[in-house]
Amino acid sequence: MHTPFDQTVDDIRKRGFHNHRLEEHSGTVSRGILNDLIDTCEPIRGDFMAGLIREWFDFPSPGGRARKLDLVVAEPNEDESGPDLASLRLCIENKSVVTAHRNRTNRYDDLSDVLGVLHQKKPDAVLIATVLIGVADNVLNVPDRLKPFLSPGDFIGRILPRLSTGDDKLWAEFPNAVSNNSPQDARRTVEKFRELPTRPPGRTDLVAYDYVLLVPVFIDNVNPPSVARDNSLGIDIDAEYSCMLDRICKAYTARWHL
Numbered sequence: 030m031h032t033p034f035d036q037t038v039d040d041i042r043k044r045g046f047h048n049h050r051l052e053e054h055s056g057t058v059s060r061g062i063l064n065d066l067i068d069t070c071e072p073i074r075g076d077f078m079a080g081l082i083r084e085w086f087d088f089p090s091p092g093g094r095a096r097k098l099d100l101v102v103a104e105p106n107e108d109e110s111g112p113d114l115a116s117l118r119l120c121i122e123n124k125s126v127v128t129a130h131r132n133r134t135n136r137y138d139d140l141s142d143v144l145g146v147l148h149q150k151k152p153d154a155v156l157i158a159t160v161l162i163g164v165a166d167n168v169l170n171v172p173d174r175l176k177p178f179l180s181p182g183d184f185i186g187r188i189l190p191r192l193s194t195g196d197d198k199l200w201a202e203f204p205n206a207v208s209n210n211s212p213q214d215a216r217r218t219v220e221k222f223r224e225l226p227t228r229p230p231g232r233t234d235l236v237a238y239d240y241v242l243l244v245p246v247f248i249d250n251v252n253p254p255s256v257a258r259d260n261s262l263g264i265d266i267d268a269e270y271s272c273m274l275d276r277i278c279k280a281y282t283a284r285w286h287l
Contacts, residue, residue, distance in 0.1 A: 030267040033061025034244050038254040045192035046171040046250040055123040059100035070278035072286045085112050099123050117151040127163030127248050128170050130214035133221045153233040155280045159242040160222050164215045164257045165249035167207050174206035192250055199251050219262050230280040239280050240273045
């Protein structure tokens with residue numbers, strides 16, 4: 030199965046490294062999920078074709094903070110210049126915990142905060158969260174501890190072509206840029222995000238996500254990245270992704286087509 034997360038690691042391989050500060054994977058994931066929903070969920074496909082709903086990427090959060098919602102699917106407002114958040118139907122938020130698992134709490138808080146804001150705005154909107162969870166023992170922290178200390182020409186000409194290619198000399202060449210993950214970090218991150226509340230399709234009264242998808246990935250910015258389908262976390266990525274698409278379709282159908 031080719032998922033949006035496979036496309037994400039392909040993009041990282043081509044770009045050379047994962048910039049956890051910018052969450053550059055978010056657009057790829059949001060577009061991939063939306064395309065798969067349109068392909069597999071007739072009610073969603075029909076509403077798009079009829080012009081009842083549209084999609085917006087990186088839309089400012091209604092909570093007053095300087096955050097953006099990764100994907101908003103809603104009815105357009107009166108002048109069709111943006112979404113009518115009172116008619117929000119689907120929102121997807123994408124996070125990653127790859128380089129420093131100590132940031133799991135911050136990313137958890139981000140998802141918890143946006144959940145409360147969106148539920149208050151539109152309780153029956155389908156709310157989805159995805160989280161890339163890094164399983165690599167060591168990560169070359171390119172955005173924070175390597176790139177800022179090199180001239181642009183040196184980085185682009187000498188370092189960038191070597192990233193994500195398997196050039197093990199990078200570890201010894203830049204020891205101060207290596208972030209270490211303990212063997213239990215990925216499991217603790219999974220446990221943390223499983224604390225996010227989830228709800229069945231018919232329970233819009235619950236302040237909860239309709240699905241939280243956790244995706245183990247191998248990203249160390251030295252070796253080629255991959256979706257970690259063979260993982261010790263007990264996560265069947267393809268089955269979980271299919272289940273998420275099915276859950277979104279069922280929730281959407283129950284709330285707008287019954």
